[in-house]
Amino acid sequence: MESQDARMFGNFLIKSPYPRSTVKVIFGDNSIYWISVDLLERYPKCRLSYDAHRGAVKLNWLNKTQTAAFVGYLRNGTWTSRKPEDWDGSPHYYNRIQHCLSVHGLALDYEMVELARLTFEDFTKMADRLSIFGLVEMLREANWTLQSNQTALAEYFTQRVSMSEETITEAQIASFKSETSASRTFANIALGEMGEMKHKLQQYEEKYGPL
DSSP: OOOTTEEEETTEEEEOSOOSSEEEEEETTOOEEEEEHHHHTTSGGGGGGEETTTTEEEETTOOHHHHHHHHHHHHHSOOOOOOGGGGTTOTTHHHHHHHHHHHHHHHHHTTOHHHHHHHHHHHHHHHTTSOHHHHHHHHTTSOTTOHHHHHHHHHHHHHHHHHSOOOOOHHHHHHHHHHHHTTOOGGGSOHHHHHHHHHHHHHHHHHHOOO
16 A cells, blocks of 8 residues: 555656645635545646645635535535526526636646536536527636636637537637637627627527527
8 A cells, every 4th residue: 555655656656745644725715625635646736736835735716616616526526516596597607607617727727637527518518508699798707817718618619609500600710719819808809899799699599589
């Protein structure tokens, strides 16, 4: 049996930086959780955020709601994000979509493959209920400073457009992709372009019915 202070990664036995059997994890909302080393060491990249001076792993950019879901996954191996009200147009719907994206970004950064898959699947199920243009409107408020979020959304838009009957031009698809590659926010889209998107959204609802 391997000792507490060493772990096997591939063919290499690497000394663990964690001095105890549990590790303090500090999140962006200053909440603190103690996580078993055995759980945390499943994701070796977490070591990159370990502050030896403070004896803690610092994950700075999750808020309170996202933190609870992330810690739940670490401890239980299950992802629970969507709530029943997510399916009835609740005002919290957009927040839950952004929630999934934020945790998805963290999962990608720390190579948590299964969590990344689950969060993107969750995001997709909710985003599919919106028109392309309604989704763009919502994402104006999303955190686009994270490259992982930009990449995930670019992939989603591309898949969505190629598989749907929604009216959208190649130029608009290119515009979505340029937003991600330039690391800009949707808040920077010209007012005229947003007006066109709203018009397209109206056309969509007239053709297919209200969302």
